[in-house]
Every structure is written in C-alpha cells, then in structure tokens.
Amino acid sequence: MKTVGQDSLKTRRTLTVEGKSYDYFSLPEAARTLGDISRLPVTLKILLENILRFEDGKSYTVDDAKAIAGWLENAHSEREVPFRPARILMQDFTGVPAVVDLAAMRDGITRLGGDPARVNPLVPVDLVIDHSVMVDVAGRADSLARNVAIEFERNGERYEFLRWGQEAFSNFRVVPPGTGICHQVNLEYLAQGVWTAEAEGKHVAYPDTLYGTDSHTTMVNGLGVLGWGVGGIEAEAAMLGQPIAMLIPDVVGFRLTGRLREGMTATDLVLTVTEMLRKKGVVGKFVEFYGPALDHLPLADRATIGNMAPEYGATCGFFPIDRVTLDYMRLSGRDPHRLALIEAYLKAQNMWRDETAPEPKFSTTLELDLGSVVPSLAGPKRPQDRVALDKAAGAFSAELAKNFAVSAEQAAKKVKVAGKNYEIGHGDVVIAAITSCTNTSNPAVMIAAGLVARKARARGLAPKPWVKTSLAPGSQVVTEYLKSAGLDADLDALGFNTVGYGCTTCIGNSGPLDEAIANAIEDNKLVAVSVLSGNRNFEGRVHPNVRANYLASPPLVVAYALLGTIGEDITTAPLGTGSDGKPVHLRDVWPSNAEIAEAIAQHVTREKFVARYSDVFKGPEQWQRIKVAAHEATYRWNDGSTYVKNPPYFKDISKTPPGVADIKGARALAIFGDSITTDHISPAGSIKKSSPAGEYLLTHQVREADFNSYGARRGNHEVMMRGTFANIRIKNEMLPGVEGGYSKHFPSGEQAPIYDVAMRYQKEGVPLVVFGGKEYGTGSSRDWAAKGTMLLGIRAVIAESFERIHRSNLVGMGVLPLTFKDGMDRKALKLTGEETFDLLGLDTLRPRMDLALRIHRPNGATDEITLLCRVDTADEVAYCRHGGILPYVLRGMAA
Incomplete structure (x- = not known):
C-alpha cells in the first residue's frame, strides 16, 4: 500500500465515519487530472481505484489510469492494465492443488537457494471446503450424518493436508466442511462491500474485490463486490503479490425494468438472462446491470444472476451497491459500522447507486422487462439452452430424435427394473436435486420448494420410486429458516432430506443410483434425466448414467420428482393422484408470491445469520479431531498418499x-x-x-x-x-x-x-x-x-x-x-x-x-x-x- 505523497496523481484523502478515520484514494480528485469520469461504469471505477492505490510508476502507472478514463471516448479499449484483488476465495477442489503448488514452491525455492518462508499468501485467502461431500446416502433421516462420516473417511488425507496448510501459511483461513457452499458463505459472511487494511498505522478503505478459483465467484457481484473466477494458477500468482494484467474490458449494460409476474422465480429470470446474453455475445466482457427494476430486485435474485455469469460467458455480472445491498448486509449480520463505512465511502467515490446517479456509458446495451419472464428450464446439455416449461416435454422428444438417435417407437417403450415393481423409459427423472450455489442462496426459491413439498404432502403425493431425491442447502442458515418454518419436515417427507452442505449433484457428486436402475439404464441405453437447481448441466457432469440434464428452480425440482418424467407436460399432466383419488396438478401445489413473502418475513432473520456464523472456522467434531503435524516450513510429502503428491x-x-x-x-x-x-x-x-x-x-x-x-x-x-x-x-x-x-x-x-x-x-x-x-x-x-x-x-x-x-x-x-x-x-x-x-x-x-x-x-x-x-x-x-x-x-x- 502506498504512503501519502507517493501517488503522482495526489489522490490520497481521508474519510471520517462515526468518528473513525480512513485513508482512501479519491476518484473525484483523480478526475481533476483525468477529466470527467462520472459516466464510467462502476466496474471500471473499481479498476481505476485499484490503479490509483497501487500506482508506483512501474507496474501501475498514471498512463494506466488515463487509459481507463479514456475508455469513455469509444466505450472500448485495446489497452491492458494491472489488477490486484483485495482477497482470494477458494473451494477445496481447486484449493487443494493450489496449496499443493504452494508447498511445492517452498521446495522449489529451496532448490534455487531461497528462503521457503517467503512463499506465503500476501493477500488474504479463504478456502471453503464445500466440494467434497457426495450424495452416497439420500432419502433417509440419517442421510446427513452418514454422508459426513463417509466424507471425512474418504478425504482424510486431503483434510490433514489442508489443516497443515492452515498452520503453515500466514494470511490463510480454512472454513471447515459442513459449513456451506463457498459462494454462499462469501455472500452471507466473508464479503464486506468495502475492504479495510492497516498500513503504516493508518486504516485504508478500498473496494472489496476478489479472485476466486471457481467460476461462480461472480455470485458475489450481486452484492456489489467485483470478483470473478480465475484458474488456480492465476489465483496463486495474485496471492503471491503478482498484478495480473487484463485488457480493459467492454462493459455491456443490461437494463432491467418491470417486475416478475405472479408465480415466476429468480431461476426463470436468470435462465432468460443467460439465454439473452449468450445470444448477445459477452465472452471476455463485463456485464453491469442497471435500470428501475433494481430499486426492488431482491439481493438474492441479483446474486442468482451474478452467479450465472460463466454460463452467459461474461467475466462478471455486476450490480452496483445501493440501499437493497445494505438491507441484505444488515439482515445477514454485518457490523453496523461497516455498513456506515460502505455508504460513506461509495458516496465519496460517486459509486453509490440511486436514482440521482448518472447513467453510465456502456459499450452496448440490452433490456429485459421482468414482466415478460415465463417459467423455464434449461437443457439437456447447456445452461444457455432455455426452454419454456410448457414446451419442455416436446423439446425433449425432439432432442431424443435429433441428438440421441432414439426413434418415436423406442421413445415410447418402458423396461422392467429388476427386483422392482415399476418400469422406466426414456425421459424418466432418476435424479431430482436441490443443490448448487445458484439457487440455494435464495430464500424465495428455497421456501417455495418447501411449500410445494408441504402442499404435495397434504394431498398425499410422493416422488416416483425411481427418483433419487436430495437437498444440499448452500449454508446452515438455509436449514435454520426451513426448520423455523416447519418446511424441513415437509421436504423430508418427500425424500428431500438434507444430504450435506456443498455442491453435491451440480459438481458431479451425485453419488450412486440404485444398482438395478443403473443397470436398466445402461443395458437398454436409456436417456435418463436429472433435474437440478444448479448452474451446470454439461454432458457427463451430473452422473455417468444420466445423459439429459435440466436446470430448474428448487420448487420445480420437487414437482418433477413427483411427476417422475420430463416426457410429459408438467403444466398440464397430473403430478400424481392424491389421497382423495383425484389428480393433483402443478397449479394445485404451487405457492403464491404472498405465501412466500410471508414466510420470508417471519423466518429469514438476522439472528439466524449471526448465530450460524459466530464460530464459522471451528467446524464439526470430525474436523477438530484431525491431528496437525508440528509446523514446518516445507511439507513432509507422503510417498504412499494417493491424494496429495509433490507435483513435478x-x-x-x-x-x-x-x-x-x-x-x-x-x-x-x-x-x-x-x-x-x-x-x-x-x-x-x-x-x-x-x-x-x-x-x-x-x-x-x-x-x-x-x-x-x-x-x-x-x-x-x-x-x-x-x-x-x-x-x-x-x-x-x-x-x-x-x-x-x-x-x-x-x-x-x-x-x-x-x-x-x-x-x-x-x-x-x-x-x-x-x-x-x-x-x-x-x-x-x-x-x-x-x-x-x-x-x-x-x-x-x-x-x-x-x-x-x-x-x-x-x-x-x-x-x-x-x-x-x-x-x-x-x-x-x-x-x-x-x-x-x-x-x-x-x-x-x-x-x-x-x-x-x-x-x-x-x-x-x-x-x-x-x-x-x-x-x-x-x-x-x-x-x-x-x-x-x-x-x-x-x-x-x-x-
């Protein structure tokens, strides 16, 4: 961090908030030299601040700052600038190899005659263990306990290694297994909106920015935090103090107007946005959302849209910080002084979003009226392939013929499942999973799923016997509000028992299918289906036996478990026969917006967030029992390990x-x-x-x-x-x-x-x-x-x-x-x-x-x-x- 007087643009100033002083690098002061920058997109203002803060005449120069200001002329640039994030976020799949590389670098620097203790993260790193739990056991009251026990047994070597890393490296924290998905933990707890650090006895305030070793790092863009996914390789370089050069991006403005209609979900909205942006072509670009709909668009819905940036191909999908943002941060338990700092800092920097802020200039724009959104799925292979819910069955039939070479005659056939009293065929749903960071962070869709389960249970419905059902909440807070509303019992009754806190099905950790079902699929080359509330449905990802995968909202996941097939129109076909002998349709179990809003108001409370994150780094008993070897600068590699090896x-x-x-x-x-x-x-x-x-x-x-x-x-x-x-x-x-x-x-x-x-x-x-x-x-x-x-x-x-x-x-x-x-x-x-x-x-x-x-x-x-x-x-x-x-x-x- 620079000291006062080193910055040639002379932008260092002091901001006092509730009696506490913070140094910051002023964009309005920079504008005295750079010219009017008021219409720069907020994302580019954040990049500009980064240059002002680190400007040293070498890696970061005044010319870099001028290049960002000059972007306004054509809303485009061919110039590269350096960027250094405030922090790094990792999950364990990508975090383990990163820590392996750091350990190997300590060996490497020793070979070059250097000091291994020099290999340490220079910016804060948080690693959240969330990718290792698998759905080995599902649909049972003890699913969570059994899966956790298997997880620790299966991953003992990896977890011991991460515990070593937590002790060996400074500036490195580990959030233990069983806490939640890294992006939801980031949204609910780690992200601060405005980051602070001490430098030479002074507090310095600057935008909270990050690199994540998972593409869906962009979820935190919904909170007004600029961050995106990078490879573990780039993240390691950034954590070791290397500025990462990037071309000043084009910024696509996405104007949102109107309101979602009754019965529409954030998932329907994000699948529509994803389809639109993929068609627009935004690979390598920033997307920044603006427009009157932001005045009432819930933070969780923003996070859902930000999460899917990799699916629409953008580097980020950013929502500037405004009153909605601060309301969410207050709800999720952030420090009140931090909230006051965020508002004061962003207003001082002309980065606060409200109706008085000038509309940014963008490279190009597009617009969506939220009122035009219809119920949707995406599949069977790509997240951008949205299909309207009432067209899904027909679209699947077309896919069977076109991409899976299944004739109409074959498509109609059913096969007996050995040892079972039912048959399955093409299009039958064998996995229905409420999973993934995309939707499990959103109380509206999670409560909607619980309400669908409640109404279906009251009618006497149950999932079809060939469907493997599971619920993997994005954080323990989700469990708390579902439990508070009594919806956990309804989900459990339909087989959506909590199986763990992690990505599970969305990352391919869907666990085994019933052997007889798997054999029936493979022996008859059936095109079996999964429906999941995830963000990825690429070929071979969810399960090796499942060839067609559809992304859907959590309440639709429950509904498809009841229907049991994608081959029938879920909007018209009965989900099943109720205990009164009458057919039950989707409309009969779908909750109203008012029901969902009432449940959120009653059960999603600040106290639940504060309680669950009060001791977030402690972890379950199994984590606490892991023995950590005495601290050594270099790691003692175990030649017999099949999980952790010294790379070449x-x-x-x-x-x-x-x-x-x-x-x-x-x-x-x-x-x-x-x-x-x-x-x-x-x-x-x-x-x-x-x-x-x-x-x-x-x-x-x-x-x-x-x-x-x-x-x-x-x-x-x-x-x-x-x-x-x-x-x-x-x-x-x-x-x-x-x-x-x-x-x-x-x-x-x-x-x-x-x-x-x-x-x-x-x-x-x-x-x-x-x-x-x-x-x-x-x-x-x-x-x-x-x-x-x-x-x-x-x-x-x-x-x-x-x-x-x-x-x-x-x-x-x-x-x-x-x-x-x-x-x-x-x-x-x-x-x-x-x-x-x-x-x-x-x-x-x-x-x-x-x-x-x-x-x-x-x-x-x-x-x-x-x-x-x-x-x-x-x-x-x-x-x-x-x-x-x-x-x-x-x-x-x-x-």
Missing part, C-alpha cells in the same frame, strides 16, 4: 528461464468439435475402473469403492494426468464413432486411451498439439484442464475460439492457445491425425502475433496457414518464456 513443476527448475522455441514434428493427440468444456478436458466426477486413472489407483491398492472422484484427487498429478480428456462423453474426431477419451498413435495407427498415447509420444520425444472448434474450454475455471494438458506433453491448443479463463490457464502453464484466422477451421484442413505439424515464429514471441502452422500430409504434401497467437499480454509472454506463471514467480522470489 519445479523438479528440475533452473535460475535461467528456458525460453520459447519453434515446435517441429508435432502430432495431433486429439481433434475436437465445438463447446469442449473443462469437464470434457478434466472431469470432476467419478473414476471408471477401466480408465488409466482407475488402473493407477488399483495398482496402488485403492479399492474401487474408495476411488472417490477426480475432483477430490486434484492434489495427485498422477491421477489427474490420467484423467485429462477422460470424460466418458468426449469425442475425438480422429476416431469416428468412438465415445470417450481415446486417441490413435501414429505411425503405428494403434488406438488407446489418450493418456497412454501421450506417454508413448513422450517417450519418443514427439511434441503434441490439440485441435478444437468454437468455445474451447467453456465451463468451470479448472486449472487441471490446463495442468493436465501440459503434463501430457501438449505444447499448443489450436481452436476457433477459447473461453476466457481456460485460455488464461493454458498460458499460465506454458501451453500456447492459438486460434484460426480468415474463416479457417479444423474441418477445412481435413485432418485425420496422420499429419505432422510445425509451429514457426515462436522464437520472437510477442502478444497476439501471427504464427505459421506448417502441415505435413502423409502423402508428402505440405500446407501452411496463419494462426493468431492468443498470448495476449507482455506478462503472458514472460510466463511462456519461463515455462509458466509459477516458475516465473518463483524465479522472481528467489532472485
């Missing part, structure tokens, strides 16, 4: 960076189509016994029942390398008609798992490339999708376009992201995998340069095309020359 990134590190050279004689490891997600590249779900990762675990005496998931084993590079491109639904176009992670080795022509082929090429000294289509790397900010790519020996990924986070992660691991130019694509090149490739011009690598790709055909012919190198900034060029961002940081620290 720094094994042979030298003081001199290796640089970048041309790639010659490369082979294609895989050729993929459009929308290859990070789930395709690095699945988080179950590990198949026959996969390379499964075989590795078996050889290390791990029983199949104890495989856990890829997500839980992210601290072990041996598992994760073998899991790279191992998604069961991925299709390598080198192998027509083959599904799953397979490739072909040339010149032998032998087919094998991608990992095995990559290792064979590595032994032969052959560099590798991967080809892709549009939107390569969509989905979660999964650093292992880039780490695994690098460890397989892939030097470059050549695609039509990249999702923002994955492109950045590839660069962070020293892998080149390259895009086709001039309308060229993989199809036009007619690649088979038999070719070899040269990438030329890398010895003079610079940002966004053109590179030559020379293709040597098996018949002796040679073609050459031009590619755009998506190494976008000078800092990224430096990372590539060092072999990645972590070696770059480590060499700097050692020097």
